[in-house]
Every structure is written in C-alpha cells, then in structure tokens.
Amino acid sequence: MTWVVWRQYRAQGAIAAVLLAALAAAVLVDGFQIASHWHSILVACAGNKACLQQQPTLVNGVVSDLPYLCLIVPVVLGMLWGAPLVAHELESRTSDFAWAQSVTRTHWLAVKTGWLLLAAAACGGVVAALTTWWSGPVNAMTAGAFAPGQFDTQGIVPIGYAVFAMALGIAAGAVARRSLPAIAVVLGGFIGVRLLISDLLRPHYLAAVTTYYTVGGSFTPPGQAWVFSQGAVSGTGVVVPAGWGDLYPALQPVCQRLIGSTPASGKSGSMSAVFSCMQAHGWRGFATYQPAYRYWPFQGIETGIYLLLAAALIAVTFVIVRRRDA
C-alpha cells in the first residue's frame, strides 16, 4: 500500500519538496543578513536598552512575510492534500477500483492517512524550524515570545496546526464526499479553531501567576513573560490598573490630599509620601502574567490539543469509511 501512496503523491511531493527547498534557500540568505545586521546594532548600542528600542525594524523585503507563510502552510496542505484524499476517490469513482482490491478499506485509509499526516508534520516542522531560526534576532529585539504571530509561527505548534489541518481536510472530505465543500470546511474550520483556541483557551493553559510588590516599586516579570495585567490593589481588594487617572478616585481621602487638588500635579518629592500613605492603607503593586519559563510547556500543551483534535477527526473518518456504503 505504501508504494501506492508513493505513486499517487510523488508528483505533488516533489513539488512540495522543491518549494520547501526554495524557501529554505531564501530564508537562509535573508537570515544571515538579519543576523549580521542585528550583531552590528548590538555592538553600536552596547547594551543600551533605549538605543535598541529606537532602532528601525530589522526585517524588510519579501522574506519578512515568512511568519505569515508559516500560518498558511497548514491550511493549504489540508485543502490540497487532505480534503481530496477520500473525497476525490469517491468523486472520480476510483474508490471502486481501490476498494475492490484485496486491501480492506481500513488498511487503505490507515496507510494513506498515516503518510499524509506524516508529510503534513514534516512540512509544518520544516517551515517552523526555518521561521524559528530566522526570527532569532527579531525575537531578541521585540522580546515577546508569547505574542501572536510569534508564538504561533515558531517552536513546535506549527506541526500541530499542520497535522490538524490535514486531519480536518481528510475528515471533511469523507463526510462531504466531494472535494470542493471539504476544502471550504478546511479553510473556515481551521481559521475558526485557531482563533478560538488562541484567544479563549491559550491564556488559561496554566493558572496565571500574580506577583505582589511594594507599591511605588517597580517590577518586571523576568524574561519574555506574557503579562496580562499590572497595577495596584488596595487592602480591601480594589484593583486599579497602572496609571494615576484610575488610581486617584480609588485612593483614601488621606492619601488623595497628599497628591493635591489634581492627580497630575504630584511632584516627585511628594510621591514617596503618597506611596507610604498607600502602603499604610494596604495597597500593593501586582502583576499577573504567564512566566517566561512556561513558553515550552505552552507550546507543548497547544501542540497536544491540536494533535488530539486531529486524532478525533481521523477516528471519525475511519468510522465513516468503514461503515458507509462506498
């Protein structure tokens, strides 16, 4: 059966390999240029953080869209390879040839889906590895490992997305029995699931950490943490985000008077008095965030979620192909 899969997909596989090789070449050339540029910036700024932040963006040119490519590769694979896997055989009636040989439908499906999921994982992995390597200087400069567009395009999650998109295509094709509607389902379903998970689920993979600190002091979560909120909380539990505008009305009158008639008129000399007053009334600074060391656990959890979804979709496909009349 493996030979049959090879025969059916060798042309498409060759095209994919050529495209990936071309991409790799472009990324390597561009990546080394960015790296040397970054190195010269580092030397010029010599550890001065403000200097680093004033630098123009590191990336320009065609390859700058690499992260977007990383986002669309999975869904393209799902649409072009996944959706037709069962659907096209049914559409062109070649299922009557394939399923009339001495190979059970289960076996046929297992070998085909197995290789295609593997191919999806490989493509997703290669693009993710290239993007991760290429993004090194950008990551260092923007310091936002959890930022959308950075978390989603690097590490191992793109592999999960690719496997999921492929499985979605295969399952949609088996249900719809026609390629075109299945392709539409992949496009809509993949985007929907990705938005849903990244917006609603991802922040809660692990309970966020809240660190309290002396009000008026400064605290920055170490490394490239994912900060949800930062501000001050009173002894009675009133939470105010950072910034005087919100803080002033929440303050006890005693402390308000120390600031003066308008919140903006606080002088630095009187600030410490305000902070002391706040401390006396139980105010603390807080920061709620996902610590930087959770980057890989989060990558693992998200990849796991997508692999589980893929497994469920493949299970559905097997039930349909086995049970439903050809």
Add this chain to the structure above:
Amino acid sequence: MNTAIDTRDLSKRYRRVSALTNCTVTVPEGRVCALIGPNGAGKTTLLRLLAGLASPTGGTASVLGGAPRQDPAFLAGIGFLAQEIPLYRRFTPADHIQIGAHMNPRWDASFVRTRLTELRIPLDQRVGTLSGGQRAQVALALTLAKRPRLLLLDEPVAALDPLARRNFLATLTSAVADAEGGLTVVLSSHLVTDLERVCDHVILLTGSQVQLSGDIDTLLAEHKVLIGPRKDTAPIARAHTVVQTVTTPRQSTLLVRLNGPVIDPDYQAEDVNFEELVLAYMGAGEASAGRRLTTVGDGS
C-alpha cells in the same frame, strides 16, 4: 456443486426508496449469470452488496461461503468492475498493473500485459487518453489479474461499440474457460442478445424485485408459448403460471410456466427463446411495478 452466491431476502433501502427487496437467489459455482433488468431495477445495488461495497438493510448474503465483509481473503476472491469503469485517468495501464501488484496477494501481471498487447492497447499511455472500449478492456484485464473466484461486472459493455463489446465478451469467455469451473461470473446488462451468448444462468430484476432466476436451459424448458383461439384463460391460469397474455380478436398467445402437461387440445405449445422469456418477465414486472408505484417510488 458449491454455490458461489446464495442470498435470502436480501434488501437495501435508501431512505424512503427501496433499491432491492427480498432478493433470494442462488448461483452455483462456475456459472456465468446474466443479471438483467431495466435501469433502476436494483442490478447495481445487488452487485455492490455482493462485493461488500454496500451493506444490506435486510436479509443475508453468502458469497463464496461467507457474508461479504472487509477481509483481505474475502476481497481477494472477488473481482468487481463498476459501471463507470473506475481507473485513475492520469495513470497508465502499467501504473495500474503495479498498483494491483501492491494491493493483491495473487496478481497475474503478465496476464494483463499479454492481453493488452494482444489488443494493441499501449501500456504507457495515460488511461484518460484511451478510448472507452480500451478502458473497459484494461479494467476487465486488471479485474481478471486478481484471479478472482467470483467476477461481478456491472454493465461493462453498455458504452462499447459492437466490436469492442465482442472483444470484451471474448476476453470474459476465455477467462471462464481457463478457470475450468473455478470462476463464477455475474454480468449485468440490458443487452439480452449479448448475454444469451455467454450466460448459462439468469437473474431478472424489475422494480427492485427478482422476477426470475435460475438455469437458463431449465427455465427455457419450463416455459412454453401457448397459441390458441381467444377464450377464457382462467383454466390455464389455474393449472400453470401465466406470465404474459397477448390477445388479438381471433387468438390468444400465452407465455406460461408449465406445472405439468397442457391438456387443452385447443392450444398449440411452442418453445420459447431467451429474449421472449426475458421480455415477457420484464413486461410482467413492469406492470406490477406500475401498480405499486404510488406507494413505493421508482427505485432508481
């Protein structure tokens, strides 16, 4: 003699439409069985049920000694060729030969090559560029290369010109002869004369139901055309089964299945030929289907 196919009340419903109703037929091993019926009679449904490509909603089927199932040993025994001649249009016959070799335990690749070379069909040209007749020949040769014990062919000659049809049937007949009784064939078609040449067994379906089934010679011996003066046919109908009655002002022509000798000396008994027999049963089936139509639907 072993039976290749044995069904009991085999039925298939698609939602509200009945595609096959209580089909009970037996085909002994080594037979070439004609599966005849108008479009939508259930021929394709029966073949797909026998091949295990569809599952019945009622009744049972025993094919080569067991229920049709997803099992390599069962599948290896069945050669199924669907009406649409399913082949990968972008692949060559040679590709198909290799695919078959990788998907079947017994695979006679040299048979296909020899057969296609004899027919001057190029092995290295995409199937999509071959003519309909050539495609059908490729598909039949591939189906035979499995060395099946039961060959299920769904209207394989429908789209072919007379010469291609003759070639196709010649391939089939020689395969049956080569197998020396080890190959059973069920061949559906509505080209009765073609079938008569190659078949020795018949199943006739109309409106999803079996109207007639059995050994062709036996059936021909059991049926007679009775020609006599126009008079009450009730006495004949009591003694025999009247399949078809044609009356003119002066005479009656009855096609009957005999249950004994015809006693009435007014009638002259004549032998019936295969085509007359088939058409009579088809007509009778259509008439009864017409009466049921209001409740069942057309079954197509």
